[in-house]
Amino acid sequence: MVTLATVDTGNVSPRVSWMLPIRLLAEHLRPVARALETGPVPSQHSSEPTAADLGTSCPLPSDIRDFTGRESEMADISEEIEGADGFPIVQAVYGMGGIGKTTLAVRLAHRYKARYPDGQYFIDLQAHTVGVDPLTPEQTLRTLLRATLGHPSKEGSTLPELSSVWQDVVRLGRIIVVLDNAESFDQIQRLLPRAGQVLILVTSRRWLEELGADGSVPRQLTVFDEDASVELFTRVVGRRRSDTEPEAVEELVRLCGHLPLAIRLKAAYAKGRPTWSLVDIRDEMAEEERTETERGRRQATPADGRLGQLRLGTAHPVRTAFLTSFRRLPEPHQRLFRLLGLHPPEAMDRRAVEALAEDGQTARAGLHVLTRESLVNEHGRSRIGMHDLLREYARGELVAIESWESRRQASGRLIDYYLAVALSARQVQLPARPVSDTAELLHPQLPDVSSLAPSLQWFELEHQNLLGCIDLAAQYGHTSYVWRLPRAMGMYLSLSSNSKDAIPRYERGIEAAKASDQRAVADLRGLLGDALRAEGKQDRSLAEFRAARSLYIGLGDTVSAADMLTRGSAPQRTIEGPEQSVASCLQAIEEYTSAGDSFGSAEAEYLLAMAARLDGDQARALGHLRRALDLYQDSAFTAGEARCLNLMGVIQRLGGDYTTAIGTLEEAVHLYRKAHDNRGIAHAVNNLASAMALAGNLEQAIGIHSEALERFQKYSPYGYPDALLVAGDLRSRQGDHAAAELKLQEAVRLYRPMRASFGEARAHLLLAATLRQQGRYAAGASEAVEALNFYRNAGNETGAAAAQRELETCQAGLEDASGND
Template sequence: MMRFEVLGPIRVVREGTELDLGFPQQRALLGLLLVRAGQPVQLSEIVDVLWGERPPASAVNVVHRYIGSLRRLLEPQLPPRAPGRWIVRRTGGHLLDAREEEVDLLRFRELARQGRRAVATGRPEAAVTLFTEALKLWQGPVTSGLPASVRANPQFVAVDKELVNTAKTAADAALLCGRAEQLLSPLRQAALLDPLNESLHSRLVTALAASGLQAEALAAYQDIRRRLVDDLGVTPGPELNTAHDRVLRQELPAPAVRRVDDHADNDLAGQESHAEPHVRAEPARPVVRPAQLPPGLAVFSGRQTELTHLLSLTTGPVVSVATPVIGLISGMAGVGKTTLAVRWAHEVADRFPDGQLYLNLRGFDPVGKPVEPAEALRGFLDALGVPPRSLPAEVDALTGLYRSLLADRRVLVLLDNAHDADQIGPLLPASSGCLAIVTSRNQLHSLVASGARPLSLGLPPATDARASLALRVGSARLAAEPEAGEEIIARCGRLPLALAVVAARAAGHPAFPLAAIAAELRQSHGNLDAFSTSGSADTRAAFSWSYRLLPPECAQLFRLLALHPGPDFTAHAAAALAALPMRQTRLALGELANAHLITEQAPGRYVFHDLLRAYAAELAAAHDTEAERHAARNRLLDYYLHTTYAADQLLSSNGNRLELAPVQPGATPESFTEHQDARTWFANEHDVLMAAVGHALDTGFLIHAWQLPCCMHVFLYGQGRWQDEASALRTGLEAARRKGDLLGQITTLRKLGRSLADLEEYDASHAHLRLAFEAADELGDTAERAHTHAGASWVLDKQGRSREALEESAAAVSLYRATGHRDLEAISLNAAGWLQTQLEDYKQAIVHSEEAARLASTIGHTHTEAAAWDTVATAHHRLGEFEQAISCFRRAVELLPRFGYSYDEAGVWERLGDAHSDAGDLDAARDAWRRSITLFEQIERPEAEHVRTKLDGSNGTQ
């Protein structure tokens, strides 16, 4: 009676009727439960899918509400608090309890499992039937229709990959038994989903040709070739080129999996054959069986998620007919790539009975050169028993002999510390029974484009770091000083190499308290002295191996990036630091990310590991003069100040009237034409800007330090970030005082006074405003005095002192008229109107605020116009004129969203809902309140719960 679909758009059909699944986040939650059907999903996983790294404070409550809504949707008759049939609570999470026939993904997986079993037992025709039935369930990208940011979550991406891999397996089976045309549709669909997967596209090309569509096969090859060149800057790899050559020669691929008696193909689809198949005889094993793996690390711990992922690459039947499995582990220096690779190799070594080859390619060795391919091949061939006198001289001939020896054999090849794809290309086996494991500090994009399975190894979680430290220094010792242990882990930034160095010192001095070790790290914070040893495990030395290979321009950028206040940075900021054009900057950042000296944690946003930042700072101090570093900081702060000013001018109703110094050459600020772009920039750079304000004060850039928070003021207020607003303005005030800048003091005092009122710190607010009045009088600036009257009105209104506030607004209006500031006159007129609503003088409020709306419309100040209509609407509402109130509220909400003042917009939606409710239209009221709740929750404001109380109360009113 119930059907759930997630292999495409998320759908639920009950008794033939499709259900409305509600808001995108609620649908995303259902999608997560479906891709994990039958398994408990923890609350933390749900929060991660719905909000990523920045969940609101109310996230858990919101999840519970969504769960409740889904339960009521699936079971409308379910009594309150009764356990549901479909969504079941589990410890710390929830589970979707559904059978295979009720969820398309579960049915797909069962059919695919049977198909793989049929392949493994030599029944390709039965496998094709099963795979075809499974892939018919695939209606598009998993959870299509959800926002791209949600669909990018690994939980959903993994299912897309599962579908693509099944299509590849199905194609292999179809090509074996001459039924390629049956798999063309899912192969085309998979190719659209994974447009750069060479292994997949080689199968599509081959299947098209095998189906008699040679022209389309050649066109498909040209399409993927063009994408690889345009998007990745690489040419097709061997597998894709081989498929192309076979099409040109009109050759179909020969079967390359084990064959059994023909009668096995006549088994019914899905049946398991229990008879022992007659398998082709195995080729003779090599006379010499190499066993070159280095010993595993005795104190290895953690990395279970990564290890499970890697082990999955070598489990199940071998289905590829052309290529070995290639696993690439990349990551920054000291993150534990080799340790993980060796552990993986030992875990699977028994699956490769013909031996294991290992070589340290010394791609980043501090002395000497990387191992040349010819040298590496000679070493491998010697290990395989080939006499030295029989070895050819040329690399191509060596490669051919090496791959010939590995053909039809199962050998594991571990290539450690590779420098680039050219170094390892000749060393990769071509036999589908082999596994090649590659580690590198570089990302080796061309290798990935050729079909390697990448794993970018990040820092271990704190639990793994703690377990590693316990193994090295002793569990009892760590348990006796847990706080010191946590500080050691934090000071090491969880970097395994740094932890190993520090733990070695602690283990070598068992009488030293861990607190003393932690103190050493604390005292050397900002440099790498505590992580240097006389042995090979030296963190500074490890980093230097990557740094010394950088081109000069990249090396300079790496050093100067240490001057950035963090926590992350973009290409625009990097360009300002190094005074480079954007194109060169992006190329240099790509080089640094490829070398894992920085990490691209989100598209276009880069971060440093703390120890790499310290290393870069050491290099900057050693190689760049104080004047060069000062100039770089100046350019960076100029970029942030001028870009912030540009964004603020677009978003602010009255604009900051600041006089900025000319921007330094080499610093190119961004500009904005759309309000949404300015809001997005502010939101993305919020943490950076907060850090930049303090950095400017600390480094003596005092004008930047007070002007930056003034340009951030409107955005922070509009987002309800009042603590951040006050903090930044306090720093700005301190900078203006140090500089002796009277205008800066007035401006920051006034804005800080308003900010403190939002935080209900009224005494401090009035004290700052009094100082602003005194400074304005000293400066003799009428406009500044008007600004301060307007600020005082705001504060008094917040306190409920409406009559005094009205007097201040009237003074501001008079002074603004005298100085010709018509935009600010409109704002103060509306402020007067609002205060008159508080004093229940509604008719006069309408007069003043309608005048403000007309004036604001005339001069193009849309936000002020929206605020004025909100005031007019409120006055009509209080007079019981609901129709006029609703009309004016709607004019306000139509104008507000472009500015990103989520707090103001949420308030207007709430008041519109109140007006609808009083007019008797509960459906419209609920819709408005829901919009208000969503906006308040987005900026994590507690007002959301107040509005929710109204919404919940309305649900009981019929």
Template sequence: MEFRVLGPLEICSDGRTVPVRSGSQRALLAALLLSANQVVAADRLIEIIWGSAPPNSAEANLRTHVSALRRLLQASGGGPSPLLTRPGGYLVQVEPDDLDLLAFDALVREGRRALREDQPATAVRRLSRALALWRGRPLEDVVLHGDGDAEAARLAEVRLGVVEDRLRAKLLSGDLADVVGELSGLVVEHPLREPLWALLMLALQRSGRQADALAAYDQVRRVLADELGADPGPELRRLHQQILTGDPALTAAPEPPPSPAARCDLPGDLSDFTGRRREVGRVLADLAPARGDAPSAMLISAIDGMGGVGKTALAVHLAHRLADRYPDGRLLIDLQAHHPVKAPLSPSDALEKLLRAAGVRGEQIPPSEEDRAALWRATLTTTRTLVVLDNATDSAQIRPLLPGAPGCLALVTSRRRLGGVDGAQHLSLDVLPRAEAAALLEQIVDDARPSREPDAVTELLALCGHLPLAIRIAGSRLRNRTTWTVAHLTDRLRDTRRRLTELRAEDREITAVFSLSYQCLTAPQQRLFRLLGLHPGPDIDAEAAAALTGWPRSTTEDLLEDLLDVNLLQQPQQGRYRFHDLVRAYAADLVAEDPDTTAALTRLFDHYRDTTATAAALLAPAEREQRSSEPGASFTGPDHALAWLDTERANLLAAAAHAADHGWPGHVRDLSGALARYLNARARHTEALALHTAAWSAARRHDDPVGAGHALHDLGRVYFFLARYDEAVQHLELALHIARRVADRTGESHALNGLGYALWRLGRHDEALTHLARACDIAEALDDQIGLGYMTCALGGVHNDAGRPADALVHLERCVALTDKTGDQFTRGNALGLLAQAHDHLGHHTTARNHYREALATSRAIGERAAQAFALNGLGETATATDSPTAALTHHQAALSLATEINDRHEQARAHHGLGNAYQALGRRQEARPHWYEALTLYTDRGAAEAARIAHILAT
């Protein structure tokens, strides 16, 4: 089976053409053939086939296309399919003779070698055979996106370079007539390609047509002036002068002498360079104007990123990919922004190095920076030169080094975002995605261990933060220690105290990379960087960072932006900052010896405690009574406060855990109390259990019985919301015991209230009423209006469940009136739902529906999700009672979805119960029974009294 890409895409088998009719499958095959015998990552294939906006099902579609194409190739070839699946991607395995592109590359290598070895006749034969393989524009009948399209365009440029080499070989062979004729057509097709004009002038001169050679020079000079406003380059100018003077070297020399700038300083491309397909494709797309013959401006691509992310490797890889477009030189200079010993190069010193590399003699280089920059730009005028400016300090350092000439390209790398470079295409390099990181590790280790331990590989990559340098070091350690498993190295890296020291191999270590960035910071930037290493949460805003430093917010925010500019911080969203995990570890090591750590953490915990208390007070005024802190940040209202708590939740919980473990018991106690209502409302019950348990442990360690009692009460409430009522009773009874022992009357009333709720759900109505009555007595004695609201709400709920809706109305109407005074929206939302339920039991369905709607709106406004599920179920029950079972289905389904999401098993059971009733009302009993059975299971699991009612329904 033969494949052809140098023209329309073709597959030939036994002399017949195999059709591939699907456009996506044609693009898939083309992408694999362009990288024949190499694994092409799945995400790169998706981008090549569908572009920057693939369908949501792209991965599944890709697998389907691969399967279909594999079947087609297998059926057409009569043997195993050459399309193979590999970790992270796919490849087509072909022999050089089976793909015209591989055959072309081999013939071109042979021809150019013959040309170098002064065998022009052999060179002409090889290069002619190579060009004969071309049938048109590469893959002209296939739609490719991203770097697939760029690769096809690159091949066209490669072909033109081969044409030039073949003509040069024919010129050496003395075939002047054919050369002149062919070149006369090519310069019309490519009027700005100076090497073609040079060959034409030389061929005319050698044919004895000096006047025509000089006329050709005049013609190209006018074309360049009209199109680019530039003069011919040094090669053409030198050749013109030789023709004018009849230089005998023209007859002796096989070709014009090479331009001094036609040199390559690039280091070799990494043999194991892996990934970055998306980034490479983006840069190539950004540089699309360089493909044509008339570039309008010098191109700049600025690549920034943290140390170790692979900026230089990407720049060098891109330079090699683009080398054929820049035949006049590929220069690279290290600007030494982060050198362990040397200072950064000044622009003047860098210009001297670049000018010498471009062939300018030392005595011709002027002393001033301004004159050197002017000479640098003049030297590269009309050339196509690629310059890699590696490891730049800032924009000011590189501006004088930019070539400025159309047709040139500057690739710039820096740890700083270079916003001061006008016209640059910017690429901020992030860490590798999981698939590319795994592929890099496999390439470096170069044995089967990674494939045998996929879970260990995933953890190893996470511990390396998917940072290419860290992965390279880890991979090198595995490659050099063949007895180690991936899991063994993972175990060594798991210890955060030694992770950075483990990530070193020979002369490379992660710590050194970060240290060079840190040393370039100012003293205030260094202090902020160190103190951020103390922060226990995943990210931070300017207010919290200002608390850490003790500096004004504006000053701290400016410094945060400075650290962001040099890629020591990341910004996942506006106003929020975070470390890469390994940078965090480095900052934590630095701050370990800082004398300001205790004071800084105290300021941070004060900020979180006080701001949380202020936010909680807006959502639930009861929190005002519990906090013992100063007012924190101001909020515009409950919505703002709720949004802040949602954003900071992970940080607040991390701060509380750190405070509990490292000796700030008061802060963990206050955070536990302030966050209790919010976490319950958001159904973050697992997080609440961890927080309140930490507060309880800290209170016991520091002999704080009041704090211990409050934490036990909050734990009991969480177990209540988890429908683990027996555990709720245990914790609340212990909280009650402590409150009575220390004469904490408020704590006693709240514990009694919690017990009332739990006993209510267990169907122990009389005990519940007794506890709630005692709680009310204490609240009234203390004039605790908010607490009284809790308790009257619960009293109404118990009477509802006990079948006394009229008694329930009395308590619930009193509760709603109390919330009008206190503003306690949490209790109001619950009370309105229970009030609606009481009216529903009394047959007041219209009133019930109105109260349920108000309860739903109130609960949504404050983010109280359990109350929303309760109100939705109530609307469903009211709809069923008013002969609207279809509407009931909608409400109960919404309630079930929400209750399942927040793991509220009581409302799940109630929703299934309601769905069964609604289906029964619709005459669809077979659909009703599964819901009743589910409700029975849920009610039975938690010992709820409703189980008996469901069992009775199912028995009838």
């Protein structure tokens, strides 16, 4: 074995003078040179080094002037380096191409140059260089030994001998070595120090988990957050220009997927076009994104897309980075990567990947490799994510290589998996109204959604993927899924009050089902009626319920036909009046009774209770509520129980029994939370805050009411003015009448297009009191008259009496004020 202890003589390079006592240099170096000469040595110089080059190969690249981000990683790695006095240290980072691994390693090397003064070296191990094979351990050792010991003569030596010399080099000197772009642990294993004060920084796209055996666990680098992305773009393009168009910068970094290399390229592109606005640059890239999406829908071969926009002259560094990772995969793993381009953009469950790949074992093995190669990333144990630009690249490979039929079959397996889970989850949400549908394929591995909470959590987690699968079904001609998926999602969309997503999907499903499945059309029309009602579009809502009822009658489904009467009674009351609404509910009860359907009867009894309360007949309302509560309990429908208790609490509050009302409403909130009914929670908390304020617990009421406002804004804009009524009342009770006035005026404005007469009447009544308390008696009287007219037209004697009292109080105040004048 050749070591520095056994060599005799030689000439010394300046770079090695620190390693050996001066008097030993001449006798030690020549045999080292002889030991290092087997075959040509790769060089980062364009030609063989001359005498002037000795000791200068593998120079550390210049530091990055506009370096930003990575504060957390820098701090963690710096802490380990600074705590390793007298010991060798290896630090590794890994991640997808373009994530900034090399930039971070070079910044760290420059930071610690003074700590390791005897040399700083950088070598590209060529794991992902187009047209170049990765360096072998022998090539790497020769290159590094030439850098540290000077240019050797050419004589043979073995890999163990080279490694032994290298270990002496790192043992005797304080140096930094950046091993960039490593392919594998085997490639770098013999370069890792066993002793000495040396810092080795390793970068790789692959997770080199073997390093963890010695405590050098690689750190994964992920994309920048928005702040770091904007800062990087700004440092490249210039702060003055960036600060004038901040929204364009934010959109540009989003289009770059927050990938540092992509951001740097796009910023450089913008800097080279000083006459273009950043909005112009953004619009150009956004148009490519839209084109990419549209071509994907037609399944045409993608154009350049966003990847094509990320260029440097004629080169495409981001695309090339992806290509070099992709081409190193075995074909089965390449195919899995391509197929992942079919999946909607959100993170996916591993079981969805198994459905996509058709073979679970192939999917599991492939995901392990793709994760290790940083082509996908793990989101916990069971979920996988993929960067937007990698997904675009995968789609390009998919369309270029996979046939139309292959893509269609794979998309069908994926969509059917999501339908299978959605149907299982839907059945536990409303067992009394099951959806008559089953998945077409056998899926051996499905998530557990056998109880309410997991079923709703699954829908919330997979919401965007389900919507994406509806689009995917349309793209590949899986027409039945265009209506089957939104129908399976219906209960969840209703509970989450997500009418914005629901309405266009229901409308699209209706059009897709018209020619072949009238039951699906009826089901979706009923769901569309619910969503339109939640949006305050009462006319269209009632029309959809009636169209659905006609279809159900034609199909001989009397229970579903009766459901359309009950669900349509709320918009019917607004449009046609309370008598017609009540008549529909009574007719529905007759139809439910004939069919022996207790759940439907519970729904109708509850709606009759609502109508009685609005008519001012609280005793009749409580009777309906008690019957509905018993029927809901028999049907094990928790949300229905909560609904009854919520209305009971309101009636108790109106009757002045605040203590009982608070207890009832607290139970309603509890049951709504158990049922995960966001809209119901908002209503119950709103009513609870009102009851607490009336009971004198003003601070407690204000404390809980913010939740109602937030939930209404997020889940039920139609109910938001109800929360504004309570907010106005709370502010008025605090003595902040000006703030109360603003809340109540906003409530009036929101109620008016909804044609919600009782809500608007209550808003006018509270506004009258608020104005009166400010001494504005004439304005208060005017608002009281508005409230009075609403209540009289609705036949609500209780409300009319309250409005009359407020009017008289305002008029008295006006007379007193006139008398004092």
